[in-house]
Amino acid sequence: MSTTGEREIVVGADGSAGSEAAVRWALAEAAASGRSVAVLRAWTFDPLADLESALARSYEEIASRYRHELDGSVARACPGADPARVRTGAVAGAPGPALVRASADAAMLVLGSHGHSRVLRMLVGSVSEYCLRQARCPVVIVPARSAEERGPLPDVGAARPGPLL
Template identity: 55%
Template sequence: MAAGDRKDVIVVGVDGSQASAAALRWAVREAALSHRGVHVVRAWTFDPLPGPGTGLSRQRAEADRRRELDHLVADVRGETSPVEVVAKVVEDTPSAALGRASDGAAMLVLGSHGHNRVLRLLVGSVTEQCLRAATCPVVVIPARTRAPRPPESGTEPLTGPLL
């Protein structure tokens, strides 16, 4: 992948949830099939607890996010994956960080938490914000309520665009 060639990059937003881990797994598989790299973004904001003795510094919070991200990437990628994975911890809101990271990328991949409409209206939805503002295709991996079916023998995995 040539430096600065963003069309060879799949950007994935992760937040430590099972849905974002599923999005990362999908993106790594897609990157292997399409010969792309993966950039994983873990956005976070520093919000220290008020009061004495909380002991959480900005540096400690960032180090914790980095450790979580490195662990997730190692679990998903495995030791034999040929896919180049770059993981970044970014102090910003998720939608802003993902918007910048995915500008000009091949695609942005996000996990859906499966929240209902009322909750989305109350707390907002990073996925919804990214869908509205993205400058590249967005793939949303739905939250699973049951285990996926194994592929039927003789079928090829889908590698084309998802609608």
């Protein structure tokens, strides 16, 4: 929760360029609005997909690894971000439902677009599509192209997010 009593901004991140653009956008919005940001990585324990993890790591070790990776992703996306305004976490569960649950009381949910699949998925991706349909808060989708075409946003201490399209 932010120090102003305002609801926080929740960002779904997976380490992709699109999610790093979403983190930058959310941190700029938070700086302008006085909100705090929760950057979350949703994950599932799938022993068939990650045999090494299943054999060598506990559930907590895997969650810790994701939190560590997320901290690095946030640092790359916005190296000047105020650490008092940003918290990171790994939430267990399929990404769409986990992010919708985590953002139930949020000011907004911010996601990066990967831009594959059909129609709506072509524009926003399956996790984004799920969140657009199910979230109880406003959902901001930062287009995948913003990460490639725009580069980093100005210093997040004084920045206001620009138009997304």
